[in-house]
Amino acid sequence: MSNFRLQDRDVYKNNTINFLRCINFFNMESFLPQICEGLQHMSECVFVVLCQIVGTSQQVTMRREMIDIAEMIDRRITHHGTITMMVSGSQREGFRLKGSDIDIMFWPNNQCVIMDASQSEYYNTANTALILSESSESPPGFTLLRFPTPFADPVVISACVRMNNRLYTSSSLYRELTCSSVVPNSTLHGPCSSGILDGKEYDFAYCFVSDFWPPSVSLSTDRCHSWPNPQVVDDIVRNGCHFVAIGHPLGPHENEEWRISFSRAEYKLVSSMNHCQFLTYGLLKLFLKEVLNQQSDETSKLLCSYHMKTTVFWTIQQNTLPHWSPQNLLGGFWLCFKLLLKWVYEGICPNFFIPQNNLFLTKVHGSAQNRLFLQLNEFYKKGLACLLQSSSIRSYIIDILYNPTLSICMMMSEVDYDVEVADESTQCYYTIAQPCHITKYIHMIEQFVESPMTQYQVVVLQKFTSYVLHLTSFLLQNMYTFAGVNKQLYIAVKISCHMLKLAAKVGCISDMLYIAMYYYKTLRYSEALSVLEMTKVKLAQPYLMYRGSVDRERYNESVGGQSWSTKRRQAVAQDIILSPKICYISELLPEQQSALQNRSIRLMIPVFVMLHFLKFLCYRHIDTTSSQAALNELQVLIHHDQGMYVNNLFRDISWEILGICQQMTGNLQAALYSYQQSLAQYPFHRIQTATQRRIHDVVQSTLHQ
Structure with a gap:
């Protein structure tokens, strides 16, 4: 310019x-x-x-494809009776404008809305609660939701009201009951729970889903002569709609009515x-x-x-x-x-x-x-x-x-795309509700591998694959440790180590820390420290890409032109994800139990925090001087980091880990301070129960000294 x-x-x-x-x-x-x-x-x-x-056409396509495949995977691993989620709004459509909020819709997958009683024949009513839409008395775009059969969900029961001797669910009551169920300290904004997470505004909406298209909707192939094309219209109609918890201010039943949401249909229109x-x-x-x-x-x-x-x-x-x-x-x-x-x-x-x-x-x-x-x-x-x-x-x-002859050139470098791909992939989370179904997830991965996929979808599948391999490895170890059969344990350990190494090959640098965690859990401290030293060297490379930060020139010199898989393995690091249902490190069990009790679906630990934490734990059994040095590095990181290595949302668990290490060394005053700092952070991981218990233990120990 x-x-x-x-x-x-x-x-x-x-x-x-x-x-x-x-x-x-x-x-x-x-x-x-x-x-x-x-x-x-x-x-x-x-x-x-x-x-x-x-965004360029390529960027927008990449954003959409990565969210699409992540949600396709999540829907397949979500089991009956759990909550399904869907990214919606501008984020889903492919926008990443500054100040844009994050819209996510949640709905129970064992409750469905039907438009007519005859549609009940498509469902197994033994495990699916049917909700009947009655829109005759409501303004266009709104409806009442009636339960024709008894219903056991406690939230829905609490939100029910009786009108004309029939049971309806009240949108206003349902909205209040679900407002803080996903994120604490939310406020009501329309049908959503709203607030700010890590500087970004969010709108989370609890809703109900319908597999059917409302009869009042005029979208049809007859109306759409030029746009959208008939295939898009058919796809929209086939995928149904949602009902969000807000009534029409001028309707006869404002507090009971629900608004019909076409979020999924709108996304398909924008994509077309x-x-x-x-x-x-x-x-x-x-x-x-x-x-x-x-x-x-x-x-x-x-x-x-x-x-x-x-x-x-x-x-x-x-x-x-x-x-x-x-x-x-x-x-x-x-x-x-x-x-x-x-x-x-x-x-x-x-x-x-x-x-x-x-x-x-x-x-x-x-x-x-x-x-x-x-x-x-x-x-x-x-x-x-x-x-x-x-x-x-x-x-x-x-x-x-x-300057009428001026031309503006649009040049995006390879590293610019890589930064965005890495950032988008970190947004792809999975909720594996039942670890016992791991074999189904592995079979599902096989099916995806055999189907045609874009390069961006492969990135998401690779991340999911490494996540499943981590879970399977620790799940096997937990199962056969308690079984007490040496031969079975030996085989399980061998298989687990192989899977963790395979995960590191399809994953990124930080996936090596799962190998170190496994070695520590199986008392192989020297082997764990060897892996940690290799990981530390890789994380210290000047071309490391972590949380969107990277030296572009050195990154291009080192891995430019190579496949994304190679780049991930050699130059990309991401935070560590732990399922609260599986034991990885016994020292974190209270935090996992607290998260599980408070319906948090994962612990996310900054990669450098986990590196120092594992070094501290391993060296405690080998070299106390080196253990103290690792603790000092961890303390400097958490006390002085300005958000570069420790995300603000992950500071609760980071301070907690520092406190655990300090308590283990007997430095109770420092541990107490760290636990108090953990409580003072945003409760992203919902570990407050564990933190308060640890504070109580520290105070009791101090009194007995």
């Missing part, structure tokens, strides 16, 4: 605005040829800029967009955040990202712009903006799936509606010059207009 003096920008400012005002009403055929050419060039440049901000359409959606999101919501307090909360998404859906389907390409991206934006302006003027924003459901009904009306329309109309008068108020793209537009 060329640079020029500030006064030069001022000279060309009026020319910029005048040029953009020329295309106020946006009719490509009416433009002078030179204006058309200039607009096309600007659109192409903005397209490239948005690729930098929103071409990249230009997706970037137009991204530009609308940026415009909303950086321009529209900055006008006044009165109007800043009236429009939301969902309105922008709905605008794009309708604009694409109406086919007013037959060809969406980089050359007419700004044209697509302007058509969406005009449709939004029309909706605000009329006070009607039709839901894409149920047009009778007016999304503006409860917010955009009266004086607020008038004020919002006047603001939008002022932007309309400015034409595309309104984009100059967007902080993300303003300077690019001015540069392009100052």
Whole structure:
């Protein structure tokens, strides 16, 4: 991008605005040829800029594919009677914009909503509770949920109310009961539990699922002539919908009604967009955040990202712009903006799936509606010059207009993609509810290996494979240790070691720590220390990639051009994941039990914390001086790290581990301080019960000294 003096920008400012005002009403055929050419060039440049901000087609594809395969795996390993989760919203769609929240939906997989009593024939009612949707008395897009048969779930029973001698589940009661069940200290926000985790806002929604498409929904192949195509429509209808716990403010049963959610369908629609359409959606999101919501307090909360998404859906389907390409991206934006302006003027924003459901009904009306329309109309008068108020793209537009021949190059290096792939893979977690079903998981891995997969899906499968191998190894060791049969134990140890080494081959550097953990657990301290020293050397390499931090030049020199599997094995480290149901290190059993009691599904320990912890434990049996040195390194790391090696969310378990080591050496005052620090952190791992018990033990020991 060329640079020029500030006064030069001022000279060309009026020319910029005048040029953009020329295309106020946006009719490509009416433009002078030179204006058309200039607009096309600007659109192409903005397209490239948005690729930098929103993501290239390859990046967006990678993000979606990795979430898709992770959830496909998670659904297959989730057993009946447990909770299913689904990433939704902008994160699922492929956005990674700064400030975007994380939306996750949870639902019980042994409870299903049906639209008609006749649909019950598709279920085994002995183990699946059926919920009947009754929408005749509710506004479009909302329904009541009735239980035609007795139900045993304690949360659902507590949320039930009786109306007309029938039992319904109250959305307001259900929302309150489930608000803090996933993350402590959450607050209610619409149908969701909301809060901030590690600087990121989240919205977690407990809901119910239906395998059927609501009869009131108008999406059909008859309506969709141009977009989406019939295959997408069939796929959407076949995958059903969800019901989230919030009623219509103007409905007759606001506290009991549930809103029909089309989150899964919306994701499929967004995925069916071409990249230009997706970037137009991204530009609308940026415009909303950086321009529209900055006008006044009165109007800043009236429009939301969902309105922008709905605008794009309708604009694409109406086919007013037959060809969406980089050359007419700004044209697509302007058509969406005009449709939004029309909706605000009329006070009607039709839901894409149920047009009778007016999304503006409860917010955009009266004086607020008038004020919002006047603001939008002022932007309309400015034409595309309104984009100059967007902080993300303003300077690019001015540069392009100052130098019409300017071209913006979009270059993403290999390491940039690798950083994002590594980061995305760390977001792929799995909940193995029953370790006894390990053989099924291994068989499932075999099926995936034999099926066609993209390179990004292979990354996720490799991570899952290493996770299953870790679990299987320690599970075998636990089983045969208690069996007390030497020959069986010998075979189990041999198989376990082989699986852990295999996991390290398909995993990353930090997977070697599971081998060290296993050696420590089986009293092979010297072998564990040998593995730890090798791991320490690898973690000290200047090209290490950990938590998005990497020396790009050295990384490229060392592993550039190699396969991702090789890169992971030689240059990538990730945090250690422990299932609370399996014993890895006996010293952490109280923490695992506390996490399990409080429904935490994993312990996540920073890789460098685990490295020093294991060195301390092993050296205690060999060399007390080296053991103290390892403890000193651990103490310096936890006391002085600024988030580079110890994630803020993992500081509770990190302080806990430091306290355990200090207590083992007899330094009770230091241990007490560390445990208190653990309690003071965000309770991400829900280990407070263990921490409080350890504090009690330390205090009692101090009193008896």
